[in-house]
Amino acid sequence: MILTEKSATFRGHALFFHAHARRVFPSNPQESHTDFDLTDVLLSVKNITDMQKYSIITLARNALTGHKEWGQAWRSPPLKDRYDVIVIGAGGHGLATAYYLARDFGITNVAVLDGGWLGGGNIARNTVTIRSNYMRDESIPFYVKSVAMYEGLTKDLNFNMMHSKRTMVDVVQTYAKMRELRRRQLVMDIYGSTYEQISTDEVRRRIPALTGGGPDARLPVLGGMVHTDAAVNRHDAVAWGYARAADARGVEIHQQTAVKALIRDAWGAICGVETTRGRVHAGKVAVAVSGHTTTLTETVGLKLPLRTMNLTAFVSEPVKPLVDVIVNCPDSGFYFSQSDKGEMVIGGAPDAGQSFRRDIKQHVFEDTVSAMLSLFPSFKKLKLMRQWGGHLDIAHDASPIMSQTDVEGLFVTAGWWGGYKAIPAGGLTLAHLLATGNPHPLMAAFTLNRFRHLDYIMETGTTTAR
Amino acid sequence: MLVITCPFCGPRSEREFAHGGAVSSARPDPARVGDAAWVDHLTVVSNPLGPVHERWWHARGCGAWLTIWRDTRTHDIVGGPDVR
Numbered sequence: 001m002i003l004t005e006k007s008a009t010f011r012g013h014a015l016f017f018h019a020h021a022r023r024v025f026p027s028n029p030q031e032s033h034t035d036f037d038l039t040d041v042l043l044s045v046k047n048i049t050d051m052q053k054y055s056i057i058t059l060a061r062n063a064l065t066g067h068k069e070w071g072q073a074w075r076s077p078p079l080k081d082r083y084d085v086i087v088i089g090a091g092g093h094g095l096a097t098a099y100y101l102a103r104d105f106g107i108t109n110v111a112v113l114d115g116g117w118l119g120g121g122n123i124a125r126n127t128v129t130i131r132s133n134y135m136r137d138e139s140i141p142f143y144v145k146s147v148a149m150y151e152g153l154t155k156d157l158n159f160n161m162m163h164s165k166r167t168m169v170d171v172v173q174t175y176a177k178m179r180e181l182r183r184r185q186l187v188m189d190i191y192g193s194t195y196e197q198i199s200t201d202e203v204r205r206r207i208p209a210l211t212g213g214g215p216d217a218r219l220p221v222l223g224g225m226v227h228t229d230a231a232v233n234r235h236d237a238v239a240w241g242y243a244r245a246a247d248a249r250g251v252e253i254h255q256q257t258a259v260k261a262l263i264r265d266a267w268g269a270i271c272g273v274e275t276t277r278g279r280v281h282a283g284k285v286a287v288a289v290s291g292h293t294t295t296l297t298e299t300v301g302l303k304l305p306l307r308t309m310n311l312t313a314f315v316s317e318p319v320k321p322l323v324d325v326i327v328n329c330p331d332s333g334f335y336f337s338q339s340d341k342g343e344m345v346i347g348g349a350p351d352a353g354q355s356f357r358r359d360i361k362q363h364v365f366e367d368t369v370s371a372m373l374s375l376f377p378s379f380k381k382l383k384l385m386r387q388w389g390g391h392l393d394i395a396h397d398a399s400p401i402m403s404q405t406d407v408e409g410l411f412v413t414a415g416w417w418g419g420y421k422a423i424p425a426g427g428l429t430l431a432h433l434l435a436t437g438n439p440h441p442l443m444a445a446f447t448l449n450r451f452r453h454l455d456y457i458m459e460t461g462t463t464t465a466r
Numbered sequence: 467m468l469v470i471t472c473p474f475c476g477p478r479s480e481r482e483f484a485h486g487g488a489v490s491s492a493r494p495d496p497a498r499v500g501d502a503a504w505v506d507h508l509t510v511v512s513n514p515l516g517p518v519h520e521r522w523w524h525a526r527g528c529g530a531w532l533t534i535w536r537d538t539r540t541h542d543i544v545g546g547p548d549v550r
Contacts, residue, residue, distance in 0.1 A: 294513040305509035307488070308538070352485035354518055356538045363467050363481050396509040451509050452501065 051248035054158055073240060074247035079254055079277055083111045085434055086273055086282040088259050088296065090114035092123040092235075092420065093413050094288035095242035096427020097434070098251040099157075104428070105435035108250030111282070113275060115258030119239025122290050125358070125390030126420040127313050127347045129326055129337065131168055131230040132193040135184055135462045138445040139399065140191040142425055145442055147229050149424035159241030161233045162340065166325055168230035169198075169206055171375065173219035173331035180461070181225045196226045209322050212375040219331055221375075230326050232337055238423060261299035262287075262410065270300070270409035284434055286411040291356060291391030293414040300407050305451055306393040306414055310355035311347070312364060314387035316379075318342030332371040344382060346372065351389075358389040392417055397456035398463065402430055402439070403447035418463040468541060473549050474528045486521030488512055489533055517544050 052058060052071050062069055085101060087094045090112045101107040114120075130150050132143035154161045172178045178197075185195035203224035204210055213221035243253055258276045262285060265271040272281035287296055291308040318341050328335040336346040348368030351361050365387065373380050395401050395415035400422065402413045413430050416422055429440035439447055445457060468480035488511045496504055512518060517535045524530045535545030 292515075295515050303506065303510050305511075307511055307513050352480070353520055353536065354488065354513060354538050355541070356515055357541055361467055361480075363479075393513075451505055454505070454508075 051158075051244070054160070073244045074253055076255075077252045079257065079280065080111070080252070081279075082272075082281040083252075084109040084282060085284045085286065086110075086280060087112045087286045087288060088114075088273065089121065089288035089290070090118035090239075090243065090253055090255065091121045091288060091290065092119075092238055092242070092423035093416065093426045093430065094286070095119075095239060095246055095253070096423050097286060097288060097413070097430040098253075098427075099242050099246040099249070100428045100431035101434060102246055102249035102251050104431060107431075107435055110246075110251045111280065112246070112251060112253045113257045113259055113273070113280070114253075114255050115276075117255050118243050118253055119236060122390040122392060123235050123239050123420065123423070125313075125388050126235065127335070127337070127345050128232045128235050128420060129168070129230065129335070129418075130232065130421045131227055131326075132421075133168070133184060133188060133195055133225075133227045133230075133462070134193075135187065135459055136399075136457050137187065137191075138457050139459055139462075140188055140193055142429075142442045142446075143421060144191055144193050144229075145428075146422050146425035147231070149428070150231065150233065150421075153233075153238070153241065153424060157241035157245045159237055159244065161237045161241065163231055163233040164340070165229070165231040166337075168227040168326040168328055169203060170225040170227070171203060171207070171210065171213070171221055171327065171329045171332075172223050172225065173213060173221055173329070175222065177331050178222055184462075185225065194226075194228050196228075198224045198226055200224075206325060207323060207327055209376055209378060210327070212373075212377050217374070219374075232326065232339075235420070242423075242427070259296065262296060262407075264300055264407065268408065270407055282409075284409050284411065286413065286430060286434055288413050288430070290414070290416065290419070291393050293393050293412060297405070297410070297412065300410070302405055302407055302410070304401070304405075304412065304414065304448070305396040306401070307354050308356055308391050308393050309350045309353075310357060310359070310361075310389045310391050311350045311417075312360040312387060312389040313345065313347040314360065314365065314368075314384050315339075316344040316346070316382040316384050319344070319382065329371070329375060332375060334368045334372045336372070343385070344379070356391050358391055360387045360389055392419070396451065397458050398460040399457040400426075400446055401448060402426070402433060402443045403449070404433070404437075405448065468536070468543065470522055470532075470534060470543065471547055472524050472527060472530060473532065473547055474530055475524065478524070478527055482524060482526040483522040484525040486523050486531065489519040489521060515539060519545075522547075 087098050094112050098110050098112045132147045134140050134143055188195050200221050200223055259273045261274045263272045270285050294304055294306050323338045326337040334348045336344050339345055393414050394417045400415040429443040432440035469477050471477045517537050519535055521533050532547040532549050534543050534547050536543050
């Protein structure tokens with residue numbers, strides 16, 4: 001059994017994780033130094049060369065000393081008055097952007113600011129689904145790149161992502177959806193993403209727990225699509241891995257430093273941000289704050305074609321390995337995968353209307369559960385443990401926006417509905433835009449200009465957005 | 467779950483309603499506005515951290531269209547309903 005082997009492997013990883021998880025949080029993020037002297041510089045240089053490697057050898061060595069010798073995963077440096085680049089939001093996209101700015105462009109005088117703690121926004125509020133089965137010629141190459149980058153991320157960042165390339169199976173229950181997915185398959189074939197049609201028998205062979213949706217059901221299972229590139233991994237590892245690797249290259253991460261407003265200079269260009277810890281200056285500011293994008297850009301009078309919505313998910317108690325693929329049921333309106341701990345991680349449709357309230361609505365929850373039970377009746381015995389909501393912004397055409405704005409020096413990366421899968425390539429391409437001033441070829445079609453020219457990239461339906 | 471007071475049917479569950487989107491500004495005459503203003507009208511919606519003016523359709527009830535002011539932070543209905 002594949003999953004049994006996986007569980008055994010991950011027990012080892014879990015131990016490894018526990019060993020250093022206590023040490024990854026900075027001891028005192030509020031600690032404030034106002035002086036900036038040579039010692040700080042020397043210390044930071046020392047840190048770059050001394051980033052402790054995580055490996056079986058360091059794990060064994062630290063086990064011998066009772067795990068008391070682990071260093072901090074990242075520094076808590078004093079907040080400076082000025083940086084070359086400020087990235088607002090220490091989430092997946094913000095941290096990845098800072099990392100690639102340092103790695104690929106040598107821009108290390110960068111501050112990543114976050115109102116809460118790093119990795120505490122939508123990167124902690126998603127269903128860790130990594131896939132590239134999109135619809136449009138502009139979108140697919142970007143997501144193919146991102147999926148490929150995820151596959152190498154553990155090695156690149158020296159941080160165990162617990163990457164599990166386990167395939168996604170779409171369970172198709174209407175002919176309209178089957179035609180739409182067949183069409184996606186033909187487009188995806190051009191760009192090296194994989195989609196393959198399978199029969200109902202094959203769907204049920206791959207997902208034995210799928211016992212509903214028989215010939216007499218209101219929506220019988222008609223077949224399926226297999227996306228072998230799809231994977232899941234560990235969301236905290238993505239945030240912590242990027243934070244640690246960016247910090248090691250000199251990037252400063254400032255938690256509990258909420259940005260209250262953007263600031264423009266006398267000529268209208270961006271010159272910094274107003275934070276809860278005072279004013280910080282930079283000629284380039286990147287907004288990577290998901291649902292609060294418009295809240296921030298409106299402080300300089302910039303309106304964007306974005307709406308903020310609430311998307312929820314919930315998790316069952318852990319059970320024995322039961323489903324070893326990501327199951328997506330677009331016609332019924334839910335999807336789930338089984339985590340390595342054994343929990344079913346379940347997601348459904350977003351709430352109707354705009355919302356900044358990160359919780360779950362009872363009827364959305366009930367609709368998702370009843371849809372799931374129609375196909376997986378045995379799940380009715382599952383106890384649900386946790387639920388969460390995340391507020392994310394969606395653009396007019398359901399595609400992301402990565403762009404310079406009308407305010408000189410102000411950049412946005414927004415509209416990432418399903419942005420978890422886009423973190424590596426999203427960071428890479430935003431770093432390119434910040435460093436060179438030109439969009440990365442993979443994201444050239446996703447600037448704000450597309451709205452001016454009505455060149456929409458309609459991706460409605462390829463995510464849970466509606 | 468919202469409880470929306472339909473002017474004709476009284477307080478009803480959100481499940482009886484279909485969401486009709488945020489109320490946008492009045493449609494400008496395309497012949498009289500520039501491209502930028504026209505595109506803004508087409509694509510930019512009000513996205514407040516607070517009360518938003520939005521349409522709901524009592525689809526599984528009397529069929530009336532109404533508008534309410536709903537706080538996006540709390541889901542409290544702070545104004546309306548108004549029938550056009």
